[in-house]
Amino acid sequence: MSLRAVKPLNETQTRILDAAEELFMQHGFEGTSMRQLTAKAAVNLAAVNYHFGSKDALIEAVFRRRLDPMNAERLAELDRLELEAAGKPLAAEALIGAFIGVSLAMIEDGRGGGRNFVRLLGRTYTDPSKTIRTLLGHMYAQTMERFRAAFARSLPEVPREELNWRLHFMFGTLSYTLAATDAMNLIAGAKPEDRYDARQLRARLIDFLAAGLLARDAASASVKKAA
Amino acid sequence: MSLRAVKPLNETQTRILDAAEELFMQHGFEGTSMRQLTAKAAVNLAAVNYHFGSKDALIEAVFRRRLDPMNAERLAELDRLELEAAGKPLAAEALIGAFIGVSLAMIEDGRGGGRNFVRLLGRTYTDPSKTIRTLLGHMYAQTMERFRAAFARSLPEVPREELNWRLHFMFGTLSYTLAATDAMNLIAGAKPEDRYDARQLRARLIDFLAAGLLARDAASASVKKAA
DNA sequence: GTCTATATCATGATAGAC
């Protein structure tokens, strides 16, 4: 939860975490062995258990190292926006930008491993394991609640339940976009890599998502009639 | 590729495939062992290798059993829509509905295992394994090309590259929505299960996605200026 | 703190009886 509960990491621990986020991204948690992991990190086989206790505890540490600062940054940006707005509701575009911008900026952190992490994160949002889901749920709890409330104030004309769904869709789009940062897998004529420019992607996503969030609410009306 | 290349399955094979799509969905491909799988299917440990040859071949069979008919249905619906339209471009809403409807209908197939499959499919779209990605790419190739062309005719005012991105975002939303059919994981106050009604979800998704696909193209214009 | 060596168990695959 708290930011300062994180102990400083020594070099061995950092190398383990870096290797872990790359291998977990490539092969999943269960598909990555301690042997692969310690070999890639160039540390001893026993080092993971010594420093983290177990493989599960390592998984948690991988997320905690990046996610706690990322969410702190999101909240700081939301604070800043709300201070500027002086009580007025924020534009949906600004809220979307504050939420997705932090992740997207990391796509371009190739050497520092941030890119590996956000791809891993994108995949993990859809991980069905209860342990993982609970872990992510806790790490995101306060951030999500603040943003949900801010979106509700920004879009008072969208019913609460409809808004929940649209926010769900928004996370889906972000999650998939992060997970697939090396290819538009299914789009036939699309070019990969070189077009994954974070700034441009940010602008495209904001346009797409803002339009979706603001869509005229035909669905819930028509279904209410049918039900 | 072709539909009729699929051999009829006996009961043992069907039980193996049903167990596989549930376990692969829950624990991933590498996290599922043959022992778990054959135990759940109530068949002998050697049966997978006898009937399918290997674990990898089983994975392919799992996707082929459902995906080939699903894509055939998508194309049939597209044929039907284009016939009706008699040469005129189709509405984006109709195209979205034809593409996503087939997957969404399977969410409600609890007993038949269709729900397990679409959740698995949602996860697999973001699987980084080259083998898996190539497999899905091949299975979707013709379908994607036909739909991409139809969307391009439907939305002539959206530049080709921008449209590719928006379709990418659309698959992301669908993928995540399918993968997370038991919970809006990250949305705090949201209720799960009982609200995952396929018809309502379909309407909500079409509204959201159509608005996104049709969004005024501010992003690519502003970035072109900056570049 | 780091390493080697090893304990213990699970894995995918197959050979061969029925």
Added chain:
DNA sequence: GTCTATCATGATATAGAC
């Protein structure tokens, strides 16, 4: 087609030397 038994390998984790 189904089964048991088994192989070779690789898994996580730890004990104990340095």
